Amino acid sequence: MALVLLPGLTNLIEDISEEKKLPSQVVEAALREALLKGYERYRRTLYLGISEDPFEEDYFSNFDVGLDLEEEGYRVLASKIIVEEVESDDHQIAIAEVMQVADDAQVGDTVVLDVTPEKEDFGRMAAATTKQVLAQKLRDQQRRMIQEEFADLEDPVLTARVIRFERQSVIMAVSSGLGRPEVEAELPRRDQLPNDNYRANATFKVFLKEVSETPRRGPQLFVSRSNAGLVVYLFENEVPEIQEGSVRIVAVAREANPPSRAVGPRTKVAVDSIEREVDPVGACIGARGARIQQVVNELRGEKIDVIRWSSDPVQYICNSLSPARVEVVRLVDPEGQHAHVLVPPDQLSLAIGREGQNVRLAARLTGWKIDIKNSQEYDQATEDSEVAELISQREEEESLQREAEKRLEAEQTARAEEDARLRELYPLPEDEEDFQNEELSNIDSNEPESESDFESSEIDSNIDTDDTETEESDIDETIEDTVTAKDKIITEEEGTR
Numbered sequence: 001m002a003l004v005l006l007p008g009l010t011n012l013i014e015d016i017s018e019e020k021k022l023p024s025q026v027v028e029a030a031l032r033e034a035l036l037k038g039y040e041r042y043r044r045t046l047y048l049g050i051s052e053d054p055f056e057e058d059y060f061s062n063f064d065v066g067l068d069l070e071e072e073g074y075r076v077l078a079s080k081i082i083v084e085e086v087e088s089d090d091h092q093i094a095i096a097e098v099m100q101v102a103d104d105a106q107v108g109d110t111v112v113l114d115v116t117p118e119k120e121d122f123g124r125m126a127a128a129t130t131k132q133v134l135a136q137k138l139r140d141q142q143r144r145m146i147q148e149e150f151a152d153l154e155d156p157v158l159t160a161r162v163i164r165f166e167r168q169s170v171i172m173a174v175s176s177g178l179g180r181p182e183v184e185a186e187l188p189r190r191d192q193l194p195n196d197n198y199r200a201n202a203t204f205k206v207f208l209k210e211v212s213e214t215p216r217r218g219p220q221l222f223v224s225r226s227n228a229g230l231v232v233y234l235f236e237n238e239v240p241e242i243q244e245g246s247v248r249i250v251a252v253a254r255e256a257n258p259p260s261r262a263v264g265p266r267t268k269v270a271v272d273s274i275e276r277e278v279d280p281v282g283a284c285i286g287a288r289g290a291r292i293q294q295v296v297n298e299l300r301g302e303k304i305d306v307i308r309w310s311s312d313p314v315q316y317i318c319n320s321l322s323p324a325r326v327e328v329v330r331l332v333d334p335e336g337q338h339a340h341v342l343v344p345p346d347q348l349s350l351a352i353g354r355e356g357q358n359v360r361l362a363a364r365l366t367g368w369k370i371d372i373k374n375s376q377e378y379d380q381a382t383e384d385s386e387v388a389e390l391i392s393q394r395e396e397e398e399s400l401q402r403e404a405e406k407r408l409e410a411e412q413t414a415r416a417e418e419d420a421r422l423r424e425l426y427p428l429p430e431d432e433e434d435f436q437n438e439e440l441s442n443i444d445s446n447e448p449e450s451e452s453d454f455e456s457s458e459i460d461s462n463i464d465t466d467d468t469e470t471e472e473s474d475i476d477e478t479i480e481d482t483v484t485a486k487d488k489i490i491t492e493e494e495g496t497r
Contacts, residue, residue, distance in 0.1 A: 003073040004119050010069050020138055021181035022145065030137035032065040032074075038130030039063065039076050042117060045126065062091055063115075076116040082109045146183055146220045147211055149176050156208040157233040160185060160223060162198050170198050171219065172206065184219040191224035193256055193265060195300035205230060205298055226256030231267055231304070234295045241283040246275050250309040253364035255357060256302070263354050265302040268320065268361045270309040281306050307365075317341060317370060320362035324351035327375050332387040336394055337368045340383060342375040 160172035168189035173182040206223035241247040271280040
């Protein structure tokens with residue numbers, strides 16, 4: 001068959017490569033696979049309405065498509081095995097037919113033949129299949145390249161540019177590095193900041209939250225502006241002491257989307273210093289607040305509290321409630337991490353915060369359950385009795401949980417023993433195979449492994465042979481006597497007859 005011309009094939013591959021941000025080799029491979037699927041569709045349509053589809057799923061595995069970029073066309077090629085008698089025309093070819101072209105051909109060799117159909121015979125259904133498969137293959141290649149490019153990024157914070165809006169999400173263009181092509185990423189509504197103004201071509205710092213591995217329509221990347229990792233990155237970028245390692249960020253508690261509009265976004269950051277002469281809080285704030293102001297500007301005015309971390313829970317809880325002034329911290333249940341914080345009446349609202357935001361962030365930061373109490377109205381005896389009831393209730397719940405785990409473990413053990421007993425009574429096929437393999441391995445292990453073992457076994461066999469020879473001679477004599485007696489009995493019977 002002649003070459004099927006595709007005018008503008010080279011320009012088509014270049015345009016797709018530029019539009020989809022894919023290498024031209026990837027586009028060529030996708031196009032070849034799509035044309036092969038189209039040819040398969042063409043072959044199947046020949047039997048529509050006549051008979052059932054005679055082709056199996058992997059019937060066309062020996063077919064391929066070759067692209068000719070110079071002449072701008074393609075050919076369908078089939079690899080066939082040379083045989084004496086042909087059983088399948090699509091997979092085999094007779095030796096007599098090949099000998100007309102190649103005298104040195106032999107049975108078992110493989111030849112490649114051109115089986116390209118005419119362009120008019122290709123059909124609309126085959127062309128539609130080719131178009132659909134090409135689009136699908138290009139999407140799969142894009143998805144695979146995005147996953148490989150962004151899955152192992154050392155820096156999860158990217159610079160994103162707003163492209164468009166879909167429902168409540170913002171579609172942004174991000175790049176994994178300088179010179180790399182931009183890909184689309186989705187910023188969902190729950191990951192947006194309330195103070196952000198998303199307009200076309202506006203740029204933002206975003207945190208790479210997820211690289212989707214499942215096929216889906218739309219972007220494969222999900223980014224966030226409300227993730228605590230974005231705050232950590234901004235401080236690392238602005239504070240040289242953090243980059244050098246003399247100051248470290250221990251914990252971050254962030255509420256970027258408060259439950260009420262009356263409460264603005266707020267973040268608490270606990271920092272510590274490796275060197276005594278370095279003030280971690282001052283290093284993060286900077287001279288006249290220059291460093292922290294850069295972070296606040298990037299987060300569009302979000303309030304940020306930088307506090308000093310302490311290994312002492314009392315001091316750590318006091319610092320976490322900043323800017324409120326704390327009088328006493330009582331660790332009423334250290335095991336359950338429950339603390340009572342006593343503050344003056346004028347500091348009560350400041351310690352709790354608007355709609356409880358300050359104490360809520362402090363609890364997240366420290367990992368302790370914090371109850372703010374008025375120091376002038378605090379009755380220690382009453383509070384201790386209430387805490388004792390809570391402790392007893394917690395211990396009872398823990399004991400019930402332990403008992404449930406023990407019962408579950410006992411049930412699992414009993415079920416495993418019952419399964420083992422049933423397998424002994426009614427072995428499964430794989431169990432029998434394992435048993436046979438084990439028997440064979442035992443037989444192999446009992447065979448002599450060295451020449452010395454083999455020689456010793458030969459000596460033992462020689463010794464045993466001398467003994468067995470006498471035994472065999474005795475047995476032969478017994479057999480001869482038995483046979484003679486039987487002959488005599490037979491002769492007597494014949495005489496009687």
